[in-house]
Amino acid sequence: MDEDILSNLGLGVDGAEPDQEDTQPQDTIDIDNTERKRKIEQLEWMECPICLDTPRSGPIYSCRKGHIICKECQPKVTQCPTCRDKHIDCRSIIAEKLLESTLKDTPVSCKYRSSGCNSEDLVINLESHEISCMFRSVRCPAFHRGACSWLGPLNKLIQHVILKKCAQVVKAKPPYSYFVSTIGDFAQDQTVFSKNTATHWKPVMLISQEALKYFCYAIFYRDAQGYWFAYVRSISPPSTMNTLRVEIRIKKSGSNEDCDTYVYNGRVSSSDASEQEIRDSGNYLMMRDGQVKKFMMEKTIMEYNITLKQIEDTTQPLN
Ligand SMILES: [Zn+2]
Ligand SMILES: [Zn+2]
Ligand SMILES: [Zn+2]
Ligand SMILES: [Zn+2]
Known part of the structure; x- marks a missing residue:
């Protein structure tokens, strides 16, 4: 067998073992990166087509064709946004399991990233950040008297109320x-x-x-x-x-x-x-x-x- 192939398989020739000390850390990093990429990709598959966020927890709903919808958006729609199927109360158990295992050790972005937040953390830590995130969506205080329907990031609120x-x-x-x-x-x-x-x-x-x-x-x-x-x-x-x-x-x-x-x-x-x-x-x-x-x-x-x-x-x- 070709010597190169043998060493690629991790088998040295003539008892010459590949140097564990040198190769292992490099291999681990590659595996970690590949693993991480794969998990991020998996999270993208589970992105809800309505809020464009990866659900943070189940249940995850789906239509009869398997298009998923997160639990926050599911009560707000009457049909699947992807195929218009009216049956959107199926549960996607496999997606729920995959989500749970992937989210355990994969950091995700704060859900207000489109408003400018750069925070990224494990979901378990991110939830408390999002509750008080300076970029979270808030209503204008004039909303209660029916005078303004502005909904925007908190860091722009003062600017908004002064300007308008x-x-x-x-x-x-x-x-x-x-x-x-x-x-x-x-x-x-x-x-x-x-x-x-x-x-x-x-x-x-x-x-x-x-x-x-x-x-x-x-x-x-x-x-x-x-x-x-x-x-x-x-x-x-x-x-x-x-x-x-x-x-x-x-x-x-x-x-x-x-x-x-x-x-x-x-x-x-x-x-x-x-x-x-x-x-x-x-x-x-x-x-x-x-x-x-x-x-x-x-x-x-x-x-x-x-x-x-x-x-x-x-x-x-x-x-
Ligand atoms: Zn959603
Ligand atoms: Zn569908
Ligand atoms: Zn944030
Ligand atoms: Zn306003």
Whole structure:
């Protein structure tokens, strides 16, 4: 047999064994690279054609022809995006098994890579990154009053609200996250107190070095029956949200008197929470017209101070 073939097979001639020390590390690297490439390719096969992401966990659904759809997208569609088959509730057990074994040791990119995130890690670590990724998709705070449908990466949010005037931006008086501003009445002779429809003021973005991490904004709202609501929402992950506390203090503009001041001390709400969820949670200051009218000074309805602080997370289990 040809000597070269023998050495390619790892068999030396005349008992001359190939040098283990020299060859093994090189072979291992090649195998690792090939293995890694193969796994990345496998993950690509499992890419969902709707969100274009590799599912992070099962179940993985498929149509009758075997085109897969991830569990997040499956409830949102009525037919297979590849072949239009209406039966999209088959389970792809083989894909689920392959996914599970491949993801165990193959790093994947953060799902917000198209927005600019370069993070890459094992799925088990990546999930906590993605919850707080600075490139994750968020809605404009004006979404809740139906004034803006912008959905974009978090790192572009402040730029968006300033450019499109979707929110009023209030900067803190350092060193604390302490914000002072006012809310006004309608121009001309109309007053909000005579309205029998709901009135939403622009969300108020609370900007300070500290508060920038939490992306908090205050909401002021008067419903059709003359009930006023003031509360703070935050675009932070639930673990951070639980540690945020806010004080909303409403008073007469320019007054330092202690009387006729209403205060809320408590939690902030998620930017994802519905109005109903916030009503149910009780995390707001509520007033009636009669109370609010006491604060009026010409076209300024009221002045407010908001203090934001972070406390230790007491919901974490003790180790
Ligand atoms: Zn999907
Ligand atoms: Zn199909
Ligand atoms: Zn990311
Ligand atoms: Zn907007």
